Amino acid sequence: MHPRFIIYFLIGLAVVLVPVFVQSNYWIYMFTMVGIFMVLVSSLDLAYGHTGLVSLAHAAFFGIGAYSSAILQLKLAVPILPALLLGTLITAIIAAAIGWPMLRIRGPYFVLGTLAIGIAIEIIIHNWDGLTGGVSLSGIPMFPEVTIFGTTFDLSSKRFFYYLVLAVLVVTQILIRRIVNSRTGRTFASIRENEDLAAALGMNVSGYKLISFVAASTIAAFMGGIYANYMGAIEPEIAGSHMSFNLLVMIVVGGTRSIAGAVIGPLLLWFVPEFLEAAQMYRPLFFGAILIIVIIFMPTGIAGKLRSLHPRMAKWIP
Amino acid sequence: MDSMNSSQSNPILRTENLSVQFGALMAVGQLDFQIYPGELFGLIGPNGAGKTTVFNAITSTVPLSHGDIYFKGKSLRSLKPHQVVTRGIVRMFQSATIFPKIPVMIHIMNGLSCRTKSSVWNSIIRPPSFHKEEQTSRQRARELIQFTALEGFEDHAAESLSWAQQKRLMLATALATEPRLILLDEPFAGMNADEIGEMIALIQAIRQDGMTVFVIDHNMKVMQRICDRILVLNFGQKLTEGLPEEVAQDSRVIEAYLGGD
Amino acid sequence: MAEFLQYTTNGLIAGSSYGLLALAMTLIYGILSVPNFALGGIYALGAFVAFYVVQWMGPGYYLFSIVPAVLIGMIIAIVTERLVFRPLYDAPHAAGFIAALGLYSILEGSWAILFDPTWRKIASPYNDIVLQLGPICLTMQRLIILVFCLLFALATYYLVYRTLTGKKIRAASENKSVAQLMGISPFTTTTMTFIVGCVLVMIAGVLDAPAALVGASMGLTPITKAFIVVALGGLGSVPGAIMGGLILGLGENYGAAYISSMYKDLFSYGLFIVVLLILPNGLYRR
Ligand SMILES: Nc1ncnc2c1ncn2[C@@H]1O[C@H](COP(=O)(O)OP(=O)(O)O)[C@@H](O)[C@H]1O
Numbered sequence: 001m002h003p004r005f006i007i008y009f010l011i012g013l014a015v016v017l018v019p020v021f022v023q024s025n026y027w028i029y030m031f032t033m034v035g036i037f038m039v040l041v042s043s044l045d046l047a048y049g050h051t052g053l054v055s056l057a058h059a060a061f062f063g064i065g066a067y068s069s070a071i072l073q074l075k076l077a078v079p080i081l082p083a084l085l086l087g088t089l090i091t092a093i094i095a096a097a098i099g100w101p102m103l104r105i106r107g108p109y110f111v112l113g114t115l116a117i118g119i120a121i122e123i124i125i126h127n128w129d130g131l132t133g134g135v136s137l138s139g140i141p142m143f144p145e146v147t148i149f150g151t152t153f154d155l156s157s158k159r160f161f162y163y164l165v166l167a168v169l170v171v172t173q174i175l176i177r178r179i180v181n182s183r184t185g186r187t188f189a190s191i192r193e194n195e196d197l198a199a200a201l202g203m204n205v206s207g208y209k210l211i212s213f214v215a216a217s218t219i220a221a222f223m224g225g226i227y228a229n230y231m232g233a234i235e236p237e238i239a240g241s242h243m244s245f246n247l248l249v250m251i252v253v254g255g256t257r258s259i260a261g262a263v264i265g266p267l268l269l270w271f272v273p274e275f276l277e278a279a280q281m282y283r284p285l286f287f288g289a290i291l292i293i294v295i296i297f298m299p300t301g302i303a304g305k306l307r308s309l310h311p312r313m314a315k316w317i318p
Numbered sequence: 319m320d321s322m323n324s325s326q327s328n329p330i331l332r333t334e335n336l337s338v339q340f341g342a343l344m345a346v347g348q349l350d351f352q353i354y355p356g357e358l359f360g361l362i363g364p365n366g367a368g369k370t371t372v373f374n375a376i377t378s379t380v381p382l383s384h385g386d387i388y389f390k391g392k393s394l395r396s397l398k399p400h401q402v403v404t405r406g407i408v409r410m411f412q413s414a415t416i417f418p419k420i421p422v423m424i425h426i427m428n429g430l431s432c433r434t435k436s437s438v439w440n441s442i443i444r445p446p447s448f449h450k451e452e453q454t455s456r457q458r459a460r461e462l463i464q465f466t467a468l469e470g471f472e473d474h475a476a477e478s479l480s481w482a483q484q485k486r487l488m489l490a491t492a493l494a495t496e497p498r499l500i501l502l503d504e505p506f507a508g509m510n511a512d513e514i515g516e517m518i519a520l521i522q523a524i525r526q527d528g529m530t531v532f533v534i535d536h537n538m539k540v541m542q543r544i545c546d547r548i549l550v551l552n553f554g555q556k557l558t559e560g561l562p563e564e565v566a567q568d569s570r571v572i573e574a575y576l577g578g579d
Numbered sequence: 580m581a582e583f584l585q586y587t588t589n590g591l592i593a594g595s596s597y598g599l600l601a602l603a604m605t606l607i608y609g610i611l612s613v614p615n616f617a618l619g620g621i622y623a624l625g626a627f628v629a630f631y632v633v634q635w636m637g638p639g640y641y642l643f644s645i646v647p648a649v650l651i652g653m654i655i656a657i658v659t660e661r662l663v664f665r666p667l668y669d670a671p672h673a674a675g676f677i678a679a680l681g682l683y684s685i686l687e688g689s690w691a692i693l694f695d696p697t698w699r700k701i702a703s704p705y706n707d708i709v710l711q712l713g714p715i716c717l718t719m720q721r722l723i724i725l726v727f728c729l730l731f732a733l734a735t736y737y738l739v740y741r742t743l744t745g746k747k748i749r750a751a752s753e754n755k756s757v758a759q760l761m762g763i764s765p766f767t768t769t770t771m772t773f774i775v776g777c778v779l780v781m782i783a784g785v786l787d788a789p790a791a792l793v794g795a796s797m798g799l800t801p802i803t804k805a806f807i808v809v810a811l812g813g814l815g816s817v818p819g820a821i822m823g824g825l826i827l828g829l830g831e832n833y834g835a836a837y838i839s840s841m842y843k844d845l846f847s848y849g850l851f852i853v854v855l856l857i858l859p860n861g862l863y864r865r
């Protein structure tokens with residue numbers, strides 16, 4: 001076996017064994033949160049990195065997914081799994097309804113439009129308190145305990161969620177790889193590189209932008225649904241433009257179109273501020289500074305920079 | 319070639335009173351012309367005459383102010399640019415317009431996209447038909463790479479090619495869309511004599527396969543050599559139209575060219 | 580009718596401040612094709628300058644705070660343009676925009692650390708003078724906002740359309756390479772435009788401060804709305820920015836009065852989205 005794959009295997013093994021060696025629930029929680037960000041960043045990469053759509057509304061779909069699944073459970077007593085799937089479907093439909101007219105807007109207007117939509121959705125969630133609980137929606141059911149072959153698993157435990165998020169992350173990456181390495185993905189790349197030429201070669205530019213946008217939003221929505229059950233309470237801020245901005249920072253800093261980028265970005269921007277003292281206060285400063293440094297000195301992000309150091313590095317970094 | 323024969327069949331492309339206006343500027347005015355299947359039709363005229371605008375109108379990239387365009391008897395009006403390609407018309411842009419970072423092989427496969435079907439679901443589930451389509455796409459792309467003499471560059475980014483190679487890459491990508499009519503906007507611009515020769519050979523080869531070619535260029539000598547018929551445009555208006563030797567001797571054409579450049 | 584006049588006045592006051600911010604944004608957009616979000620952080624700095632001038636020198640010096648604000652605005656314009664935007668001059672526009680967001684984040688974070696993250700009020704002497712103009716009631720401070728914003732907007736208009744500097748700015752924003760051929764240095768023009776933009780935003784911060792709460796993140800909402808105005812008015816268009824600002828201010832206040840005040844902010848974002856969909860290139864074409 002190639003040494004490269006041995007390394008990948010060891011990293012994978014370490015990731016799988018984290019909950020065995022890490023006893024502190026706090027750290028499991030931290031890793032789970034990073035995993036959630038990795039899923040969001042990976043899905044944003046489909047729209048931003050692969051298709052060239054700079055969206056400041058990505059968190060909005062994470063939020064809508066979380067809220068619709070939670071509301072289905074709380075108000076209509078839908079069981080968790082169907083609620084999760086239905087909530088994701090609802091969000092996909094909302095994303096398509098928003099994306100269909102928006103995506104015909106080009107360039108800076110599209111970015112501004114997504115910003116406005118992100119802010120508007122946060123305001124709506126905040127003010128529609130009859131449905132969304134206003135400043136916070138709490139009491140979202142925990143996952144139940146299940147007994148299989150006489151063994152009882154507590155699905156509401158921090159460890160279970162760690163593996164759940166890990167599984168979602170792996171599936172997301174596989175989905176994205178498959179989409180990207182196909183006719184659809186080549187169309188995304190064409191749109192990113194030159195929209196006019198793509199249309200002149202017979203590609204349905206707005207149609208494929210919509211596919212990319214909705215696919216990215218759907219993954220975010222599914223993650224949002226799981227997040228709602230994980231946390232038990234959600235706030236409108238998870239859908240807000242600040243959150244979307246953070247996701248954009250993570251993908252730009254980590255590096256687009258790269259598994260390593262989708263891992264490095266969230267790891268760096270989630271953990272480093274945690275280690276800084278007075279983390280909350282220094283976080284915006286840190287986020288902004290690292291974003292500017294990376295965008296000026298490493299336009300392809302950290303993963304892209306590492307890849308460009310040596311041809312062998314390019315092979316090693318997925 | 320045999321323009322006498324072809325004029326008896328139905329035109330593959332026909333414009334009727336084609337007019338494009340940008341504000342007060344009449345970029346193309348009341349233009350009528352026909353192109354017959356298998357023909358190599360030329361469009362010449364000084365800079366700013368409205369030549370590219372004619373292509374833009376045919377490919378639905380600018381709206382028509384008046385008139386209509388018919389391809390194989392059907393109107394192209396109200397089609398989106400990508401739908402025009404599906405009908406069988408493709409264009410090569412004036413400068414080398416390419417996907418800069420995309421490798422040559424994939425670049426050409428992008429041209430095949432409009433003729434293949436594989437959906438998002440297919441790319442995720444990957445049934446046998448998915449792999450089969452990918453394989454035939456690759457095979458076709460390889461043929462076009464060979465045709466345009468780009469072997470050995472399969473994995474090179476498009477932007478790393480020379481100017482002439484980029485133009486050939488664009489030709490290959492355009493041909494991948496399986497057009498019946500191909501629009502070439504100044505395909506010889508910025509090339510040396512050898513490269514022009516290669517491009518002419520390619521154009522003549524695709525005509526052997528029954529392709530209709532509509533070409534814009536400045537180079538009167540080359541155009542005279544390759545075109546079956548030539549239309550001369552000046553200030554958006556048709557100056558004259560006819561066989562290359564007729565056009566070359568037309569005093570108005572000589573005047574427009576000497577006065578224009 | 581009296582009510583309507585009152586809402587109109589309120590709308591014009593809010594709109595004149597949006598207009599000034601949008602003017603700054605649109606000038607910089609014209610040159611760099613980058614919506615400079617960081618102006619929101621600079622706007623907050625303007626408000627802090629006013630706060631400290633009033634605290635240290637007394638309320639009587641409130642209007643004087645425009646002077647240090649202008650000077651600081653010039654410095655911050657030169658520094659941010661050199662350090663952040665110039666290295667990205669040739670990068671794709673999205674890079675400049677993302678960097679601007681990053682710079683905003685840095686500024687907001689810095690103000691929170693430097694000036695501690697509480698909200699405070701400014702004791703402007705003009706806050707307590709209430710004017711009754713026929714049926715309309717407003718404080719002197721708000722009249723100052725209206726008058727000064729319009730004055731500075733007119734001054735900028737004059738600068739852009741009647742002076743040599745303005746000619747250069749417009750030439751560079753029409754076509755960078757042609758301007759360069761004409762011997763207009765893109766760097767000095769960009770710096771000049773940044774200075775004008777940042778100074779305007781600092782002034783807007785000083786003017787709005789007494790009528791709002793001063794805090795590190797106070798610039799976020801106004802600058803987002805200025806964005807909207809710029810997009811509505813046509814990116815890069817000067818009259819579009821001023822008109823767009825007034826329209827948004829009026830629209831918001833009528834909307835809040837006659838539709839629902841809870842959704843006042845939603846109203847402007849909704850209006851923006853609707854207009855974008857109808858006119859994907861903004862109201863004014865340059
Ligand atoms: N999208 C457009 N908007 C406004 N004017 C245009 C546009 N496209 C072309 N023009 C103008 O139309 C005229 C014809 O242009 P074009 O067709 O490109 O000329 P040619 O290809 O013959 O050199 C020129 O004056 C050009 O400036």
Ligand SMILES: [Mg+2]
Pocket residue numbers: 369370371412
């Ligand atoms: Mg042309």
